[in-house]
Amino acid sequence: MTGENATMRRGAACSVLFLLVLLLGATAFPADKYNLKPGAKGKICLTCHVAFQEKLKRPFVHTPVKTGECSGCHNPHTSSHGKLLDDDPSRICGRCHGAMAPEKARSRHKVVAEGKCTACHDPHASANKWNLVKAGNELCFGCHKDLGQAVTKAGFKHSPVEKGCLTCHDPHASEKFDHLVKNDVPGLCLDCHKADKPAFARRHSDYPVAKGVCTSCHNPHGSDKAVFLYANVHRPVANGMCNQCHEAPSSPTPFKLKNAGFELCRGCHSKMVNEAFAKNQLHWALVGRKGCLACHSPHASPEAALLKGPTISVCGECHSDTIRRQETSLAKHEPVANGECKACHSIHSSDVPLLLANPSVNDLCGTCHDWGKHSSHPVGAKYTDMRNRNLSVNCLSCHRSHGTPYKKLNPFATSTDLCVQCHERVKR
Amino acid sequence: MGNHPVKIIVSVVAMVLLANVSFGADAVKLRYVQSFYVDGKEVGLKFPEGVACDDKGRFIVADSGNGRLVAFTVVDGKPVPENEIRVPELSFPIRVRVNSKGEIFALDGREKRLVRLSPAGEFRGYVDASGMPSPATVVARSFDIGKDDSICLLDVFAGRVLILTPEGKFARQVDFPKDYEVISDLAVDRAGTLYLIDSVKAAVSIAAKGSAQFSPLTGSMRGTMKFPATITTDGRGNVYVADKNGGVVFALGPDGSLKGEQLKMGWTEGFLYYPEQMCINDQEEMAIADRGNNRVQLFSVKR
Numbered sequence: 241m242t243g244e245n246a247t248m249r250r251g252a253a254c255s256v257l258f259l260l261v262l263l264l265g266a267t268a269f270p271a272d273k274y275n276l277k278p279g280a281k282g283k284i285c286l287t288c289h290v291a292f293q294e295k296l297k298r299p300f301v302h303t304p305v306k307t308g309e310c311s312g313c314h315n316p317h318t319s320s321h322g323k324l325l326d327d328d329p330s331r332i333c334g335r336c337h338g339a340m341a342p343e344k345a346r347s348r349h350k351v352v353a354e355g356k357c358t359a360c361h362d363p364h365a366s367a368n369k370w371n372l373v374k375a376g377n378e379l380c381f382g383c384h385k386d387l388g389q390a391v392t393k394a395g396f397k398h399s400p401v402e403k404g405c406l407t408c409h410d411p412h413a414s415e416k417f418d419h420l421v422k423n424d425v426p427g428l429c430l431d432c433h434k435a436d437k438p439a440f441a442r443r444h445s446d447y448p449v450a451k452g453v454c455t456s457c458h459n460p461h462g463s464d465k466a467v468f469l470y471a472n473v474h475r476p477v478a479n480g481m482c483n484q485c486h487e488a489p490s491s492p493t494p495f496k497l498k499n500a501g502f503e504l505c506r507g508c509h510s511k512m513v514n515e516a517f518a519k520n521q522l523h524w525a526l527v528g529r530k531g532c533l534a535c536h537s538p539h540a541s542p543e544a545a546l547l548k549g550p551t552i553s554v555c556g557e558c559h560s561d562t563i564r565r566q567e568t569s570l571a572k573h574e575p576v577a578n579g580e581c582k583a584c585h586s587i588h589s590s591d592v593p594l595l596l597a598n599p600s601v602n603d604l605c606g607t608c609h610d611w612g613k614h615s616s617h618p619v620g621a622k623y624t625d626m627r628n629r630n631l632s633v634n635c636l637s638c639h640r641s642h643g644t645p646y647k648k649l650n651p652f653a654t655s656t657d658l659c660v661q662c663h664e665r666v667k668r
Numbered sequence: 669m670g671n672h673p674v675k676i677i678v679s680v681v682a683m684v685l686l687a688n689v690s691f692g693a694d695a696v697k698l699r700y701v702q703s704f705y706v707d708g709k710e711v712g713l714k715f716p717e718g719v720a721c722d723d724k725g726r727f728i729v730a731d732s733g734n735g736r737l738v739a740f741t742v743v744d745g746k747p748v749p750e751n752e753i754r755v756p757e758l759s760f761p762i763r764v765r766v767n768s769k770g771e772i773f774a775l776d777g778r779e780k781r782l783v784r785l786s787p788a789g790e791f792r793g794y795v796d797a798s799g800m801p802s803p804a805t806v807v808a809r810s811f812d813i814g815k816d817d818s819i820c821l822l823d824v825f826a827g828r829v830l831i832l833t834p835e836g837k838f839a840r841q842v843d844f845p846k847d848y849e850v851i852s853d854l855a856v857d858r859a860g861t862l863y864l865i866d867s868v869k870a871a872v873s874i875a876a877k878g879s880a881q882f883s884p885l886t887g888s889m890r891g892t893m894k895f896p897a898t899i900t901t902d903g904r905g906n907v908y909v910a911d912k913n914g915g916v917v918f919a920l921g922p923d924g925s926l927k928g929e930q931l932k933m934g935w936t937e938g939f940l941y942y943p944e945q946m947c948i949n950d951q952e953e954m955a956i957a958d959r960g961n962n963r964v965q966l967f968s969v970k971r
Contacts, residue, residue, distance in 0.1 A: 524824060593960070
């Protein structure tokens with residue numbers, strides 16, 4: 241009896257489960273909501289969309305396609321969305337797959353945030369697992385082209401990158417970490433690199449780098465330098481002389497700096513610091529709490545002069561309003577658009593306001609622009625600006641170098657609006 | 669259809685209500701009075717970065733590009749320049765203030781040292797913050813003088829405000845807020861409250877007299893301000909912030925609420941081009957070092 245009961249209970253449970261599955265299935269793909277003719281489901285669409293028949297032979301077919309539920313995603317009659325989709329393209333995948341990124345994710349893949357699932361996945365069928373449109377790193381490098389080129393060219397290749405980006409990155413989001421990484425740095429690195437090995441300690445001058453940030457010296461994507469160091473390495477790091485800046489490795493606080501701010505760097509870079517201090521206008525970031533590290537990386541960097549990143553992003557950390565002005569400008573001033581802030585600014589210090597590299601605005605602009613030919617308007621120190629007796633006419637009298645919403649970096653909507661600033665008698 | 673009187677009245681009332689919603693009930697306005705362009709020898713000001721007001725109607729201008737100070741008074745509505753103040757210890761003045769005795773204090777941008785001068789402009793010595801705790805290094809970016817003549821020094825190197833006695837001895841310090849980005853200027857009001865402006869966060873922090881730490885007066889106003897770089901206060905607890913890159917002055921109430929966005933970027937009188945230090949005197953006149961326009965402009969503060 242007991243055995244029979246158990247069998248009956250199991251049978252009942254299986255039936256309930258089966259019904260649940262049917263019900264769920266019905267919820268996801270309402271049974272024949274378009275009242276198709278018997279036997280038409282999964283076939284009728286293909287009578288016109290013949291090319292799909294070949295596509296469906298691929299090894300990985302999206303479940304609703306496999307079960308002939310074209311109407312799971314498409315409305316066969318009419319739609320407000322492209323490709324007769326039954327919902328907004330950014331939402332339709334989420335109807336079955338839910339949110340692919342945690343709500344409070346620390347980092348989120350841009351395409352996921354924008355709901356562009358088809359950037360990576362083929363919604364019908366694919367030759368690749370998870371319906372990916374391309375296999376392996378080729379998919380990622382389709383968008384991350386610069387990184388792809390760097391990885392391909394790197395003389396020293398990091399094996400996890402060779403295995404695939406997903407070794408370290410989650411393609412959708414990372415709940416706790418930046419850059420979509422699956423673990424923090426050094427945690428991610430220490431999964432493979434064993435810090436307790438004597439050779440590891442020796443290579444790092446016995447500093448407990450397992451508590452540090454490996455990516456401040458090493459490029460995890462590969463490099464032309466041995467041990468994946470970035471292209472530009474700070475000389476004390478290259479020479480293994482960490483104690484030039486840090487306390488001894490045996491110290492209770494081995495990473496503590498020997499001096500604060502710019503005073504630490506001054507030990508070696510005294511000429512540069514003294515020259516900067518000898519000018520009237522100092523870039524205040526240089527003497528702030530971060531000192532030189534406000535802009536420079538202390539260990540290594542892919543950028544020249546050990547900059548923390550491309551110039552435009554380093555300068556933009558504080559001067560975002562200026563960078564934004566260029567981004568929204570109708571006319572693009574080439575040095576700003578290309579992030580060549582140094583073309584016009586002396587970045588450590590200057591005797592001129594705005595840290596300009598030349599005391600004469602006209603001479604500065606003249607290094608690229610032959611402004612003497614561009615207009616018959618008098619320009620130069622001997623011509624007083626009619627709006628202000630203490631100003632002479634220079635390029636910035638009529639242009640704003642970082643951009644404006646108007647043509648030719650004009651600060652006013654029309655040339656007339658600009659000209660009548662001074663020539664009031666022609667104003668109407 | 670035309671403009672029916674009722675329509676006009678409704679529109680005006682709506683505009684007044686909207687204005688009040690935007691800038692609080694008692695908006696602050698700046699009305700242009702006049703500009704200081706030249707000294708007594710008709711030598712033009714050049715990139716002036718600082719200006720101080722005293723309670724006798726005197727304005728001391730840090731004529732930075734010319735490496736000197738020039739004092740002005742206003743007589744019969746016209747600016748009257750005094751003789752220039754030029755001392756070798758002050759080659760590039762960037763900030764200037766006056767204490768209750770009329771002594772002039774000026775920060776030298778090149779040496780980053782604070783210089784004390786007599787009311788007539790004779791050099792009386794450096795204010796070098798004696799008796800300092802660690803770190804001893806100080807890089808002064810700005811300063812202000814309290815009503816009790818205490819000297820408040822903005823030390824950007826160690827991220828703190830040093831409060832010195834009128835003689836220049838260290839009295840105490842208040843560290844910058846923990847999450848600060850770039851503190852560009854400070855102000856101290858008559859009650860001894862300290863104010864800081866963070867240019868990158870576009871936020872104001874305050875520390876009441878005697879307080880050991882700063883707390884936020886405002887949240888980030890990044891969407892409203894571009895790069896606010898100087899700050900001052902009036903006798904009513906209002907705070908004024910000059911947006912250097914925007915060419916605008918923002919007035920904030922004692923509670924941090926926005927009470928007005930005044931002036932615009934430009935070159936003609938009443939407009940600003942990279943404004944720097946401001947000051948307000950007892951007559952409710954505000955002077956602004958209009959650096960990019962090579963002048964100092966005077967406005968009356970209207971409520």
